[in-house]
Amino acid sequence: MRLRKKNNDDSEAASGSSGGPRDERKLRTRRALMDAALELIQGERSFSSISLREVAKVAGVVPAAFYRHFSGMEDLGLALVDDSFRTLHTMMREARSAPLPPSNLIANSVATFLKYTQDHRPHFEFIAKERYSGSSAVRLAIRREIRLWTSELAADLAPFPKLKSFNGDDLRMMAGLVVNTVIAATELILDVDTKDTAEVARIHRNAEKQIMLIFLGAAAWKSQA
Amino acid sequence: MRLRKKNNDDSEAASGSSGGPRDERKLRTRRALMDAALELIQGERSFSSISLREVAKVAGVVPAAFYRHFSGMEDLGLALVDDSFRTLHTMMREARSAPLPPSNLIANSVATFLKYTQDHRPHFEFIAKERYSGSSAVRLAIRREIRLWTSELAADLAPFPKLKSFNGDDLRMMAGLVVNTVIAATELILDVDTKDTAEVARIHRNAEKQIMLIFLGAAAWKSQA
DNA sequence: TTTTTCAGTGAACACTTGTTGACTTATTTG
DNA sequence: CAAATAAGTCAACAAGTGTTCACTGAAAAA
Numbered sequence: 001m002r003l004r005k006k007n008n009d010d011s012e013a014a015s016g017s018s019g020g021p022r023d024e025r026k027l028r029t030r031r032a033l034m035d036a037a038l039e040l041i042q043g044e045r046s047f048s049s050i051s052l053r054e055v056a057k058v059a060g061v062v063p064a065a066f067y068r069h070f071s072g073m074e075d076l077g078l079a080l081v082d083d084s085f086r087t088l089h090t091m092m093r094e095a096r097s098a099p100l101p102p103s104n105l106i107a108n109s110v111a112t113f114l115k116y117t118q119d120h121r122p123h124f125e126f127i128a129k130e131r132y133s134g135s136s137a138v139r140l141a142i143r144r145e146i147r148l149w150t151s152e153l154a155a156d157l158a159p160f161p162k163l164k165s166f167n168g169d170d171l172r173m174m175a176g177l178v179v180n181t182v183i184a185a186t187e188l189i190l191d192v193d194t195k196d197t198a199e200v201a202r203i204h205r206n207a208e209k210q211i212m213l214i215f216l217g218a219a220a221w222k223s224q225a
Numbered sequence: 226m227r228l229r230k231k232n233n234d235d236s237e238a239a240s241g242s243s244g245g246p247r248d249e250r251k252l253r254t255r256r257a258l259m260d261a262a263l264e265l266i267q268g269e270r271s272f273s274s275i276s277l278r279e280v281a282k283v284a285g286v287v288p289a290a291f292y293r294h295f296s297g298m299e300d301l302g303l304a305l306v307d308d309s310f311r312t313l314h315t316m317m318r319e320a321r322s323a324p325l326p327p328s329n330l331i332a333n334s335v336a337t338f339l340k341y342t343q344d345h346r347p348h349f350e351f352i353a354k355e356r357y358s359g360s361s362a363v364r365l366a367i368r369r370e371i372r373l374w375t376s377e378l379a380a381d382l383a384p385f386p387k388l389k390s391f392n393g394d395d396l397r398m399m400a401g402l403v404v405n406t407v408i409a410a411t412e413l414i415l416d417v418d419t420k421d422t423a424e425v426a427r428i429h430r431n432a433e434k435q436i437m438l439i440f441l442g443a444a445a446w447k448s449q450a
Numbered sequence: 451t452t453t454t455t456c457a458g459t460g461a462a463c464a465c466t467t468g469t470t471g472a473c474t475t476a477t478t479t480g
Numbered sequence: 481c482a483a484a485t486a487a488g489t490c491a492a493c494a495a496g497t498g499t500t501c502a503c504t505g506a507a508a509a510a
Contacts, residue, residue: 022507026457046358048274051497063498065458072498132412133271133358139416170434177406177435184405187357191364209395210402217442247477251487276467288468290488297468 032059038122077138084123085145117186128187167223257284263347302363309348310370342411353412375400392448
């Protein structure tokens with residue numbers, strides 16, 4: 001109990017600190033479990049309706065082995081939230097480091113984002129499905145991440161000259177509106193047949209227009225009115 | 226098979242056509258099953274994670290009796306979608322028949338709507354949870370209803386003088402934005418402790434501002450730009 | 451080399467699950 | 481009144497559930 005390290009929760013192997021063949025193997029299985037869950041989520045089923053045993057089976061592992069990595073399904077769910085939003089933050093970092101030209105900025109940003117969600121479908125499908133129907137811990141984690149994302153966007157928006165008249169609260173309010181709109185479009189696209197490019201394009205255009213409408217309103221906004 | 230009426234799906238009793246003691250009883254049990262499902266949904270669980278047997282138990286009925294009313298859980302889910310949106314349409318009809326004064330119209334509408342969602346929490350919680358995580362049939366049904374709702378709102382919005390410059394498509398686009406915003410606020414409120422009036426008020430104000438921002442943009446909008 | 455650690459195994463457990471078929475019993479129908 | 485209808489009951493089923501425990505065997509530590 002003192003010097004023993006039980007290490008039931010991957011706290012070490014998850015970060016791949018030492019990197020021996022054993023840690024690597026553990027990491028692989030952990031990923032296999034997470035990927036298995038994401039795979040089972042695709043289409044009809046939701047995370048709360050899949051079983052620990054199914055996840056283990058798809059991951060090619062006996063059910064008991066699951067517990068070497070997660071304390072239960074809820075734990076797995078939280079890990080998937082982290083995983084999914086890491087994906088999102090990576091994208092936003094890339095976007096900032098290679099900024100788009102100011103002309104057609106909105107249309108390009110929307111296109112970039114929606115393209116990204118389609119390329120990482122499993123993660124975003126997981127988020128969309130668990131956002132409201134998951135356990136309260138998972139829901140809370142997702143809401144926290146979205147709030148964070150909203151704040152990031154607000155910070156990115158602040159320098160724009162047209163948004164001078166916004167105070168901090170109202171800027172977050174506006175960013176929240178943009179995030180909501182983008183999320184709604186994402187969720188629609190996820191529910192559409194990938195090959196139905198016409199419908200996907202329609203959703204794109206709609207989201208673009210909606211965000212343009214928001215910015216049009218922003219140009220006329222006066223905080224503390 | 227010809228003159229026999231098996232009546233496995235409540236098609237008659239659901240509408241309560243004849244109204245005898247038997248039909249009334251059947252209707253009561255049907256409602257009990259639906260209410261049981263809504264009750265089980267409250268809080269942690271989601272519709273896809275509750276079982277037919279649990280629903281039957283809460284409804285005070287043996288599992289086999291469930292099949293006298295619904296062919297399975299998915300069928301129950303579709304019935305709940307209908308039920309929930311009937312609630313919503315009732316509200317919108319009431320709102321139109323007793324129109325609010327034009328001053329503070331937005332703030333009043335938002336307040337009315339959000340109040341309503343809190344008074345019919347189970348229905349709206351069901352919709353929020355199943356919108357993305359339910360079976361495809363249920364998701365489709367919900368999306369269809371939301372689209373309908375959006376069109377209704379667009380029709381209500383059309384007469385406004387400030388929205389002269391909108392064509393039909395763009396009007397639906399704007400209505401969609403408003404609906405999304407209201408839904409997002411609703412979903413946030415449902416996830417907040419009912420007694421946390423400060424947080425509820427914060428969400429109210431935020432939604433109001435967001436919709437005002439949209440209308441501000443609308444006043445500057447030119448369709449087919 | 452010997453010992454320790456630990457991811458993964460296999461079997462067993464006590465339950466819950468959806469669905470079935472034959473039944474009872476009150477209402478409806480003729 | 482007697483016959484038919486059908487909502488609800490009861491018991492049984494095969495299959496799947498989460499969790500446990502003693503185990504094996506390869507990698508890590510000594």
